[in-house]
Amino acid sequence: MNRLSLAILPLAIxxxxxxxxxxxxxxxxxxxxxxxxxxxxxxxPDFPRFLxxxxxxxxxxxxxxxxxxxxxxxxxxxxxxxxxVLGLYNRLHHHDAVIATxxxxxxxxxxxxxxxxxxxxxxxxxxxxxxxxxxxxFGLQYRNVDNRIFEVKLPGxxxxxxxxxxxxxxxxANAAEWVLDDGTxxxxxxxxxxxxYLYGRGTIDDKGSIAAVLYAMKAVKDSGLPLARxxxxxxxxxxxxxxDAMKYYREKTALPAYNIVLDSKYPAVxxxxxxxxxxxxxxxxxxxxxxxxxxxxxxxxSANAIPQTATAKLQGGDLAAVAAKLExxxxxxxxxxxxxxxxxxxxxxxxxxxLTIKVTGVSAHGSRPEEGVNPVPRLALFLQEAGVPxxxxxxxxxxxxxxxxxxxxxxxxxxxxxxQDDFMGPLTLSPTLIRGGADGKVDVTVNVRMPRGRTPxxxxxxxxxxxxxxxxxAAIPAEVAYDQGNWMxxxxxxxxxxxxxxxxxxxxxxxxxxVPTAGSTTAKxxxxxxxxxxxxxxxxxxxxxxKEFKEVVDLDADMQMFTEMLVRIGNLPRMQ
Numbered sequence: 001m002n003r004l005s006l007a008i009l010p011l012a013i014x015x016x017x018x019x020x021x022x023x024x025x026x027x028x029x030x031x032x033x034x035x036x037x038x039x040x041x042x043x044x045p046d047f048p049r050f051l052x053x054x055x056x057x058x059x060x061x062x063x064x065x066x067x068x069x070x071x072x073x074x075x076x077x078x079x080x081x082x083x084x085v086l087g088l089y090n091r092l093h094h095h096d097a098v099i100a101t102x103x104x105x106x107x108x109x110x111x112x113x114x115x116x117x118x119x120x121x122x123x124x125x126x127x128x129x130x131x132x133x134x135x136x137x138f139g140l141q142y143r144n145v146d147n148r149i150f151e152v153k154l155p156g157x158x159x160x161x162x163x164x165x166x167x168x169x170x171x172x173a174n175a176a177e178w179v180l181d182d183g184t185x186x187x188x189x190x191x192x193x194x195x196x197y198l199y200g201r202g203t204i205d206d207k208g209s210i211a212a213v214l215y216a217m218k219a220v221k222d223s224g225l226p227l228a229r230x231x232x233x234x235x236x237x238x239x240x241x242x243x244d245a246m247k248y249y250r251e252k253t254a255l256p257a258y259n260i261v262l263d264s265k266y267p268a269v270x271x272x273x274x275x276x277x278x279x280x281x282x283x284x285x286x287x288x289x290x291x292x293x294x295x296x297x298x299x300x301x302s303a304n305a306i307p308q309t310a311t312a313k314l315q316g317g318d319l320a321a322v323a324a325k326l327e328x329x330x331x332x333x334x335x336x337x338x339x340x341x342x343x344x345x346x347x348x349x350x351x352x353x354x355l356t357i358k359v360t361g362v363s364a365h366g367s368r369p370e371e372g373v374n375p376v377p378r379l380a381l382f383l384q385e386a387g388v389p390x391x392x393x394x395x396x397x398x399x400x401x402x403x404x405x406x407x408x409x410x411x412x413x414x415x416x417x418x419x420q421d422d423f424m425g426p427l428t429l430s431p432t433l434i435r436g437g438a439d440g441k442v443d444v445t446v447n448v449r450m451p452r453g454r455t456p457x458x459x460x461x462x463x464x465x466x467x468x469x470x471x472x473x474a475a476i477p478a479e480v481a482y483d484q485g486n487w488m489x490x491x492x493x494x495x496x497x498x499x500x501x502x503x504x505x506x507x508x509x510x511x512x513x514x515v516p517t518a519g520s521t522t523a524k525x526x527x528x529x530x531x532x533x534x535x536x537x538x539x540x541x542x543x544x545x546x547k548e549f550k551e552v553v554d555l556d557a558d559m560q561m562f563t564e565m566l567v568r569i570g571n572l573p574r575m576q
Contacts, residue, residue, distance in 0.1 A: 025060070025077045025081075026077060026080055026084065026502070026506055027058070027060070027061075027081055027085070027506070028506050029507060029508065031058055031060075032084070032088060032506075032507065032560075034057070035054055035057055035085070035088055036088060036092070038053070038054075038057045040056075041054060041057070041088070041089075044089075047086060047219070047222065047223045048068070048069065050085070050088075050093075051065050051068060051085055051086075051089075054085050054088070060081075061081060061085065063078060064078035064079075064081045064082050065082075068082050071224075074225070079568070079571060080564075080567075080568055082225065082567070083225070083563065083564040083566075084503075084506075084564050086219055086220065086223055086225070086563050086564070086567060087216075087219075087507075087559070087560035087561060087564040088560060089219060090215060090216055090218075090559050090560065090563045091556050091559040091560045091563075094215045094218070094219065094559065095556065095559070097215065098211045098212055098215050098555065098559060099191075099193075099552075099555070101130075101211040101214070101215075102191060102198065102200070102202075102203060102207055102211045102550075103190075103200075104130060105127055105130065105168070105202060105207040105210065105211065106189060106191045106200035106201060106203060106207055107189055107190060107191070108123045108126050108127045108130070108189075109123050109170075109189045110124055110168050110169045110170050110202070110237070111123075111169070111170055111171070111173075112169060112238070112240065112241045118147075118148075118169065118237050118238050118244075118245065119146060119147035119148050119237065120147070124168065124237050127150075127168045128144055128168075131150045131152065131168075131210070131214070131235060132150070135152045135214070138214070138217065138218040138221060139218075139221055140152050140153060140154055140217055140221060141153040141154075141155065145248075145249055145252065145253065146248070147237065148236075148237055148238070148244075148245035148246075148248045148249055149234050149235065149236060149237070149245055149246070149248075149249040149253075150168070150234075150235040150237075151233065151234055151235075152214065152217065152232075152233040153230055153231065154217050154227065154230065154231040154566070155227075155230050156226075156227035156228050156230040156231070156570060157227065157228055158228045158229055160228070160229045160230070160257070161229060161230040161231070161232045161256040161257075162229050162230075162231065162232070162256050162257075162258045162260070162570070162575070163232050163233075163234055163255060163256035163258070163259035163529075164213055164231065164233045164259070164260050164261075164262065165234045165236065165259055165261045165262070165263070165522055165523070165529070166206045166209045166210050166213065166233070166234075166235055166236070166261070166263055167206045167235065167236040167237065167239035167240070167263060167522065168206070168207065168210065168235050168237050169236070169237050169238055169239055169240050169241070170201045170202040170206075170207070171201070171205075171240050171301070171305055171543075171544050172301035172302050173188035173189070173301060173546070173548075174300075174308070174309070174546065176309075177308040177309055177363065177546035177547070178199075178546055178547055179547075180194070180547065186199050186200075186547065188200065188548075189201060191203070193552075196551055196552045196553060197549045197550075197551060197552070198549055198550045198551075198552060198555070199547060199548065199549045200548065200549075201548055202548070203548055203549055203550035204535065204541070204542055204548060204550040205263070205543030205548065206239070206262065206263050206534075208550045208555055208558065209262035209263065209533070209534050209558065210235055212534075212555065212558040212562055213262060213562050214233070215559060216559065216563040216565075216566055217231060217233065217566065219563050220563065220566045220567060220570075225567055227566075227570035227571060228571050228572075229570045229571070229572075231566055231570055232256055234246075234249070236249075239263065239521065239522050240302070240304070243522045243524075243525055246522050246525045247525065255526060255527055256527075257527055257528060257575070258496060258527070258528045258529075258575045259523070259526040259527065259528060259530075260496075260500070260529070260530065260531075260565070260569070261521055261522065261523040261529050261530065261531045261532070262531070262532060262533055262534055262558075263519075263521045263522070263531060263534075264519050264521055264523075264531035264533070264535065265515070265519075265531065265533065265534075265535035265536070265537065265541065266508075266532065266533045266534075266535065266536060266537060267500070267501055267504040267505070267511075267513060267514070267532075267537070268497055268500045268501055268504070268512075268514055268515070268531065269514075269515055269517045269523075269530055269531035269532075270489065270490040270491075270497070270515070270516070270530055271423060271424050271452075271487070271488065271489040271490065271516040271517070272487060272516070272517050272518075272520050272521060272523065272524065272531075273367065273424060273425070273449040273450055273451050273487050273516075273518045273519070273520060274450040274451075274456060274485040274486045274487040274520060275304070275367070275447075275448070275449060275450075275485045275519075276447075276448030276449070276450060276456070276459075276482065276484035276485060277303055277445055277446075277447065277448070277483050278429070278445065278446040278448050278463065278482045279443050279444070279445045279446075279480070279481045279482070280398075280401060280444050280479065280481075281441050281442065281444075281478065281479040281481070282394040282401065282444075282476065282479075283394055283397075283440055283441050283442075283477065284391070284392055284393030284394045284396070284397065284440055285392035285393070286392070287391070287393075288392070290316070290317060291316060291317050291389065291390065291391040292314050292317030292318070292322050292389065292391065293314065293315060293316050293317075293390060293395075293396070294312050294313065294314060294383070294390060294391075294395035294396055294399065295313050295315045295316075295395070296311075296395070296436060297310070297311065297312045297313075297379070297395050297399075297434045297436065298310060298434060299375075299432050299433050299434045300366075300376075300432040300433050302432075302433065302544070303366065303432050303433040303447050304365070304366035304367070304432075304447055304544060305363065305364075305366050305432060305447075305544035305545070306361075306362075306363055306364040306365070306366060306368075306369055306372035306374050306430060306432060306544075307361070307363055307374070307432060307546075308360060308361060308362065308363035308375070308545075309360050309361070309375055310358070310361075310375035310376045310378070310379040310434075311356055311357065311358045311359075311379070312357045312379055312383060312395070313355070313356050313357075314354055314356075314357070314390075315354040316391070319350075319354065319355050322355060322388050323348060323350060323355055325387060326348055326355075326357065326386050329382070329385070329387065330346050330348075330382075333346070333381075333382055333385060334346060337378060337381065337408055340408040340409075341373050341374075341408050341409075342361070342362060342372075342373035343373065344360060344362075344375060344378055345359070345360045346359050346360075346382060347360070357379065357382070357383070359375035359376075359378050359379040359382065360375060361373035361374055361375035363544075363545040363546040363547075364541075364544075364545060365519065365541050365542075365543050365544045365545065366430060366447040366449075366544060367428070367447075367449050367517070367518035367519040368518055368519075369410040369430045370410070371540050372545075374408075374410065374430055374431070376402065376430075376431045376434065377402050377403065377406050377407055377408055378408065379399075380398075380399040380402035380406075380431075381402075381403045381407065383396075383399045383403075384399060384400065384403045393440065393442075394436065394440055394441055394442030395436065395442050397442070397476045397478075398434065398444045400474065400476065401444060401467075401476070401478065402431050402444060405466070405467065405470055406431050406446070410428050410429060410430045411426050411427065411428060411429075412428070412429050415429070415466045416466060417429075417459070417462050417463055417466060419451075419453050419454065420451060420453070421451040421452040421453050423452075423516055424451035424452050424487065424489075424516045425451055425516065425518060426451065427448075427454075427459075428447075428448070428449045429446050429447070429448050429463075430446060430447045431444055431446045431447075432445060432446070433445035448463075448484060449520070450484060450485075450486075450487060451487055451516075452487050452489065455486070456484040456485065456486050459484055460482050460484050463482065464480050467480055468480075485520060485524070486524075488523065488524045490528070490529070490530055492514040493576075494575060494576040495572050495573075495575060495576060496569055496572060496575045496576070497514065497530065499565075499568050499569060499572065500532050500565065500569075501513065503561050503564050503565055503568070504561060507560060507561050507564075508536075508557060510537060515537075517531065528575075532561075532565065533561070533562075534550075536551075536554050536557070539551075539554075
């Protein structure tokens with residue numbers, strides 16, 4: 001695909017495509033807001049009476065409402081407007097039920113365990129049973145594909161299907177980091193509402209999307225609106241760890257020709273960077289029992305997250321003198337580096353078994369290091385620059401590697417491998433995960449996000465060469481294991497894409513155009529797959545963060561837009 005094919009389409013051009021509705025006669029955000037504020041709509045017990053009340057409040061709906069009431073075929077603007085009002089109905093009438101469902105799902109800790117395959121995980125099986133119960137209750141078809149994919153269908157009249165993909169697994173959480181600014185402690189696996197924020201692991205990635213789209217399917221089913229295409233919802237269970245479940249599913253089931261993924265951001269994502277895991281391992285030199293040594297280091301709970309805190313434990317030697325030296329170095333170090341990416345803090349704590357250094361930064365999704373302040377490289381730099389002699393073990397060598405090749409940057413500039421694509425953005429490299437083994441080996445994993453401009457093999461060779469050169473120069477042996485996924489780009493055109501852009505633009509009043517993402521989703525494993533939400537533009541994406549949350553106002557928008565999406569995509573004369 002050439003660069004021009006990923007150029008951003010102006011909204012006017014996008015809407016001129018065959019979406020089945022015009023830009024002039026559809027309800028827009030001001031009209032939708034007025035309907036939301038109409039008391040009679042909230043009292044309507046079902047959708048037919050809701051639509052009738054909406055037509056009284058907004059006469060432009062009278063023709064569509066009359067056709068719906070008479071069960072006449074709906075098309076074009078009338079179908080789109082009825083779908084749009086159905087989205088309002090779903091949002092207003094199922095709001096509390098969706099939040100309650102998210103709470104039930106958040107309480108299921110669907111984190112991948114090292115010793116239990118995901119399809120044998122009690123939490124994964126429990127969320128499958130929850131999805132099955134909802135599907136049965138809503139009158140939808142359900143299929144459990146060996147606890148890998150949970151499939152829910154709303155049948156249409158024709159032979160075509162379109163897919164909706166989301167995922168039930170979540171990344172791990174460091175409970176100690178789930179503390180609000182006022183000191184309130186949160187449980188990552190318990191939904192906590194604070195004002196208009198819903199806190200909990202999975203609220204935005206992806207359990208909020210699961211609950212919202214299931215209720216959208218219920219709303220469409222209950223409305224009686226016909227669908228020309230079958231809607232197939234696929235809930236994946238291994239998205240956060242490589243998508244093994246989708247690969248398994250593809251071998252057993254033909255995928256829909258067109259797919260919408262609810263796992264990234266709005267307005268509509270047509271390009272994704274490739275996600276990579278660069279693991280470099282170090283063993284220590286000869287033991288020196290009299291020296292102060294780093295005996296433990298921690299970073300993120302998963303490689304695809306920028307952690308909020310990073311720690312190092314020091315033991316042995318004259319710890320009082322070491323502590324005094326570190327305390328004396330703190331202020332100047334923070335002042336030196338706080339202008340390089342943001343504010344951070346360093347704290348020292350003394351205990352009978354050693355001295356702990358904790359660096360507190362700002363957590364972020366691994367694909368968006370610019371939204372965080374990574375404490376891992378700042379900890380490594382502090383250990384190097386404070387002037388404390390440290391035993392030559394695996395942790396000390398890991399700290400030297402991080403300080404030398406990454407520093408506080410995340411664009412590959414210190415390693416000399418940086419580049420960027422005009423549409424997809426820059427290469428990013430973020431050291432996030434540190435693991436020590438019983439054999440004394442220490443692993444450092446760097447989260448890599450690769451845009452168009454290199455192949456995976458080219459980037460792997462370039463980075464491996466740089467690490468090899470540093471290893472030889474520093475006389476520090478290093479083992480490199482590097483798995484790099486490829487970037488993805490879709491053709492930013494077609495009736496289905498222009499329909500999604502129209503839904504987003506009219507519902508939110510925001511600019512609607514195809515966009516790229518640094519994230520890497522299971523869309524790469526699907527034919528003709530693009531992402532539609534759930535992250536709103538201009539807001540920090542809290543997936544993988546400490547204190548992950550979903551804003552209630554954005555959840556309402558999801559419920560509204562997902563419902564309209566099912567009606568309109570389900571009835572397009574053609575997808576392209």
